Amino acid sequence: MSDAIGTGSIAVVGAGVAGIMTAYALAKRGINVAVIDALSGPAEMCSRANAGIIAVGHAKAWAGPQAIGAMMKAIAGRDPSVQITRLSDPALWRWGVGFLLNCRPSAHHRNTDKLQRLSHYSRALVAAAETEMDLPKETRHHGGLYLFQDQSQFDAHAASIKRQGNGSIELLSRGALIAREPALSVLPNLVGGLFSAADSVGDCQLFSQRTAAYLNQACRVSLHFNTRVTGFRRTGNTIEAVKTERGEIACAGVILATGVETPDITSPLGFRPNIYPVKGYSGTWTVTDPAGVPALPYVDETELLAVATYGGKIRVTAIAEFAGRDRSVPGKRIERLTDYMRRSFGDAVDLKTAEFWSGLRPTTAAGPPYLGRIRRFDNLWINAGHGQLGWTMSLGCGELLAQRITGERASMTDVSSRARWLS
Numbered sequence: 001m002s003d004a005i006g007t008g009s010i011a012v013v014g015a016g017v018a019g020i021m022t023a024y025a026l027a028k029r030g031i032n033v034a035v036i037d038a039l040s041g042p043a044e045m046c047s048r049a050n051a052g053i054i055a056v057g058h059a060k061a062w063a064g065p066q067a068i069g070a071m072m073k074a075i076a077g078r079d080p081s082v083q084i085t086r087l088s089d090p091a092l093w094r095w096g097v098g099f100l101l102n103c104r105p106s107a108h109h110r111n112t113d114k115l116q117r118l119s120h121y122s123r124a125l126v127a128a129a130e131t132e133m134d135l136p137k138e139t140r141h142h143g144g145l146y147l148f149q150d151q152s153q154f155d156a157h158a159a160s161i162k163r164q165g166n167g168s169i170e171l172l173s174r175g176a177l178i179a180r181e182p183a184l185s186v187l188p189n190l191v192g193g194l195f196s197a198a199d200s201v202g203d204c205q206l207f208s209q210r211t212a213a214y215l216n217q218a219c220r221v222s223l224h225f226n227t228r229v230t231g232f233r234r235t236g237n238t239i240e241a242v243k244t245e246r247g248e249i250a251c252a253g254v255i256l257a258t259g260v261e262t263p264d265i266t267s268p269l270g271f272r273p274n275i276y277p278v279k280g281y282s283g284t285w286t287v288t289d290p291a292g293v294p295a296l297p298y299v300d301e302t303e304l305l306a307v308a309t310y311g312g313k314i315r316v317t318a319i320a321e322f323a324g325r326d327r328s329v330p331g332k333r334i335e336r337l338t339d340y341m342r343r344s345f346g347d348a349v350d351l352k353t354a355e356f357w358s359g360l361r362p363t364t365a366a367g368p369p370y371l372g373r374i375r376r377f378d379n380l381w382i383n384a385g386h387g388q389l390g391w392t393m394s395l396g397c398g399e400l401l402a403q404r405i406t407g408e409r410a411s412m413t414d415v416s417s418r419a420r421w422l423s
C-alpha cells in the first residue's frame with residue numbers, strides 16, 4: 001500500500017461512531033492516527049440510522065433481575081419487542097450465560113452505574129466537540145422523554161425514580177407531557193412519562209461523517225475505507241502492522257472499534273469478546289408539518305420504540321432481535337414501524353418517503369463496553385460493545401481510552417465490562 005503511515009501512528013480499526021470519536025480524542029492530543037474500515041465511509045454499519053438519542057436517561061444495564069422473566073417471554077415468542085429467531089446460535093448461548101450471571105442485583109447496579117457515569121461524561125463532551133471542530137450546532141441539548149401507555153408500568157417506574165432521588169429526571173402526568181410537547185396529544189393511551197434533562201439528540205451518522213472530514217482536513221488523520229483488516233504482524237507481544245486486503249499498514253498501536261465483528265478479528269489472537277449482535281430496525285420519513293411531530297426525542301417504554309426528529313426527518317426505531325448476523329428487513333418489521341408512524345404522526349409526514357434499515361447493536365452480556373488494553377499485548381486496545389448506547393457513550397469512551405494511551409490522569413475509572421483478557 002503506497003500511503004503507508006509512519007510507525008508512530010495509532011491505527012483505529014472501525015470507522016463507526018466509536019472509532020471516529022476515538023480518533024478525534026487521539027488526534028486532538030497531536031497523535032498521528034489512521035482510521036481503517038472495510039466499508040466505503042464513516043458510520044456505515046450500526047452507527048448509520050440509529051435513533052440518534054444521547055439517551056442518558058436510558059443508561060441502565062439490560063441484564064438485571066427483571067430481565068430473566070422478559071427473556072423467558074421472548075424465548076416463548078410472547079414479546080413483540082424482543083425476538084429470538086436464532087436460538088440454536090452457539091454465540092447466543094455463550095452470551096446468554098454471561099447475561100444471566102449479570103442479572104444478579106449487585107451486578108445490575110454495578111453495570112448501570114458504569115453506563116450512567118459514561119453517558120453523563122460523554123454527553124457533556126458533545127457540545128464542546130462541535131465548537132472545537134466548528135461543526136454546525138445541530139445536536140440539540142434540551143432533554144428527552146420516556147413515555148408510558150400502561151399505568152402500572154408508569155407507577156413502578158415513578159416509584160423507582162423517587163427511591164433513587166435522581167435530580168435530572170422529572171415525573172410528568174399526561175397533561176404535563178402534552179403541555180410540554182403538544183404533538184404527543186395524538187397518543188391516545190399515554191398515561192405519563194419522565195423528562196430526562198440530561199438527554200440530547202442528533203444525527204449520529206452525520207456527526208461521525210463531519211468529524212471524520214474535520215480529522216482528515218485539520219488533523220491529517222488518514223482515512224482508509226474499503227479496506228478490511230485481516231490480521232496483524234507482530235513481534236512477541238507488540239503489534240507492528242495491521243494486515244489488510246490491500247497491504248500492510250505499519251503502526252505504533254492498534255485500537256479495535258470493530259463493533260459486532262470484534263470477535264472475528266480477535267479469535268486468531270486467542271480471545272473472543274462476548275459481544276452479541278442485537279438487531280434493531282429503523283424507519284425514517286420526511287416531515288411535512290414540523291408542528292405535528294415532537295421536537296423532543298422520546299422512548300416509548302410500553303411499545304419499546306424510540307422516536308426522534310432531525311434534519312427535516314422523523315425516525316422510529318424498534319425491536320431487539322437475536323438473529324445472528326442477519327441484516328434483512330422483513331416485511332412484518334416494516335409494517336410495525338409504518339403502523340406506528342401512520343397512527344401517531346401520519347398527518348405530519350410524507351408516508352411515501354419511508355426508508356427502512358436494520359443495524360446490529362454490539363452488545364456485551366454485562367452492558368458496559370469493553371474499554372482498555374488487551375492484557376497480552378503492549379499496544380492493542382479495544383473500544384467495542386456499546387449496545388444500545390453507542391452514540392450516547394462515544395465521545396466519553398474515546399476520551400477515556402486516549403487518556404489511558406497517553407498516560408494522563410483518567411477522568412474516571414472502572415467503567416469497562418470485565419474480562420480476563422482485558423487490563
Ligand SMILES: Cc1cc2nc3c(=O)[nH]c(=O)nc-3n(C[C@H](O)[C@H](O)[C@H](O)COP(=O)(O)OP(=O)(O)OC[C@H]3O[C@@H](n4cnc5c(N)ncnc54)[C@H](O)[C@@H]3O)c2cc1C
Pocket residue numbers: 013014015016017018019036037038039043044045046047048049050051052053054055227228229230257258259260261262265279280281282306317318358359360361362383384385386387388389390391392393
Ligand atoms: C435500531 C437502533 C437504534 C439505536 N439507537 C441508538 C440511540 O438512540 N442512541 C445510542 O446511543 N445508540 C443507539 N443505537 C446503538 C448504536 O447505534 C451503536 O451502539 C453504535 O452505532 C455502535 O458503534 P460502533 O462504532 O461500535 O459500531 P459500528 O458502527 O458497527 O462500527 C464498526 C465498524 O467496524 C468496521 N469493521 C469491523 N471489522 C472490521 C475489519 N476487520 N476491518 C475493517 N473494518 C472493520 C465495520 O465496517 C464498521 O464500520 C441504536 C442501534 C440500533 C440498531
